[in-house]
Amino acid sequence: MSTEAPAAPGTYDNRVAFAEELIALARVDERIVAVCNDSVGSSNLTAFRDEFPDRLINVGIAEQNMVGVGAGLANAGLIPFVCAASPFLTGRSLEQVKADVAYSQHNVILCGMSPGMAYGELGPTHHSVEDLSWLRALPGLDIAMPADRLQTRQAIRALVAEPRPTFLRIGRHKVPDVTGETTPWTRGVFPVLREGTDVTLIGTGTLVSRALAAADALALDGISARVLNASWIAPIDTAAIVAAARETSAIVVAEEANLAGGLGAAVASIVSQLEQGARPPVRLMGLTEFAPTGSTDFLLDYFGLTADEFARHAREALAHG
Amino acid sequence: MALLHADPDRASAYLALRSELDSGTAERRDAVLADRARETRRAIVRTIGEAGQGHIGGDLSVTDILTTLFTAVLKLDPTNPGWAGRDRFVLSKGHCAVALYSTLAHCGFFSADELPTFMKPLSALNGHPNRNKVPGVETNTGPLGHGLPVAVGAAIAARLTKSATRVFVVLGDGEMQEGSNWEAMMSAAHYGLDNLTIIVDRNRLQQGARTEDTNGLDPLDEKLEAFGLEVRMIDGHDYEALFAAFAPSTTGRPVAVIANTIKGKGVSFIEDRVEWHHKVPSAEQVEIALKELA
Structure with missing residues (x-):
């Protein structure tokens, strides 16, 4: 797909860091599970599935169920990373995000993959440019937007250490590093x-x-x-x-x-x-x-x-x- | 986190009753269920009369289901509502919150003195249940089609963690028109969630008309079978049948109980009348209803 290339040297797809970090954490924390909507590939979860086949719950093309399932997993004390292309995660299941996650205060990590206009030519149906407006209106839901691969790793580590209802925008469009190892990831703080x-x-x-x-x-x-x-x-x-x-x-x-x-x-x-x-x-x-x-x-x-x-x-x- | 707290006397009485019923006869159990369901129905009528709001028809149709689950099936501890090993109960038809609140209060999850606050300003007892305010509530429901996906997630979690937790979810029959339920049933069957019991309160009425005149559900049993569930069709006001239907799956498949009920059950002038979906009884009607439920 032409949205994949050509990328400038020294730029990175945050989904790669996301998957690597999630797998590393899942090796030591059995509470971590991933949920997706047939998006094993596009959410970059293939390696996670191969290593933890029981902990990758693919509900198929059913986003409302996907978010509800995430809430149920969180209710049981697990840490679900619910991963889907951001337009469908936020648009199709907005009421589940509102009622089952934000209002219920279930500690679900909603991972909006490929947000913004990452899907380029696929068009506005596949762009996620409304997500921030929609989700900002929900009290009790954190919205974080890691800008590079380091912040992506930091965000995931922080959420495993202290799970809370959160929407994470995980970029697909390749970006350079903008933060350094010494830049802390602190909830609600702009570096x-x-x-x-x-x-x-x-x-x-x-x-x-x-x-x-x-x-x-x-x-x-x-x-x-x-x-x-x-x-x-x-x-x-x-x-x-x-x-x-x-x-x-x-x-x-x-x-x-x-x-x-x-x-x-x-x-x-x-x-x-x-x-x-x-x-x-x-x-x-x-x-x-x-x-x-x-x-x-x-x-x-x-x-x-x-x-x-x-x-x-x-x-x-x-x-x- | 919860705003309300356990009523210690009621909770200990409830736990004692649970252990007595677990080792007692079916006759004794059914007599207790009938008695407690009558008390719950009386609480529902009084609470809605006091509030001047509520969904009395669906509250009364689901009462025997809730009473059977909470009195004889669910493993819960009102003094420790967050106990990790508890069974999970989800009321997907969240508009019937009064039936759930009355049941929870009866079991000692919170004091029955709270019931008259239902829908009053700043009450924990909203028109739809809130897990962060009411102990015993697992997830906030109200918009229809939300409870079953959450229950599926809880059942998957129980299996992943090798927990004996069972998960029960009650849906209204009108609610079966929501597509999310069918997504969730596909998942439940795909994952072979034999720890999940889906109960449909089949009172055949929705807000504005009969289900079959609105967006017909029949043959509901065949549809649920086709979705891979173990279907048990029962009289939803027969305690023996309800108790039997809540037994674990025998097929490795999720269980779907179609509980045929009467909306407004127990109050003659409310039974099976569409206008009583959320009509409120007058003070005089409350008195008549309480006499019928004496």
């Missing part, structure tokens, strides 16, 4: 990837590396850009957002998701509640319509989710408010 004083760039998932590239470009113009890796949308890092509003003169937020209710909306709503004088301009980058045909890279460019656009928004916000 600060670069300090800056003029503008704050907030990216998530695939767009974090683009925020860093934009910061490099802005530095050439003498603009100091802070870069936050929005690894969480729930709980969101209110302190980091408020600090960005008070300490820098503009905020630009980019997400591979619909702007109606996603990360940018969350940031804007926090900033809007600050006192006058502490509300810098907030520019949002994301989707507002169903995508046309195109590869993931094409679509990221099409919707302006690029380092160049990040930098342009930053310059304009600083210049014009």
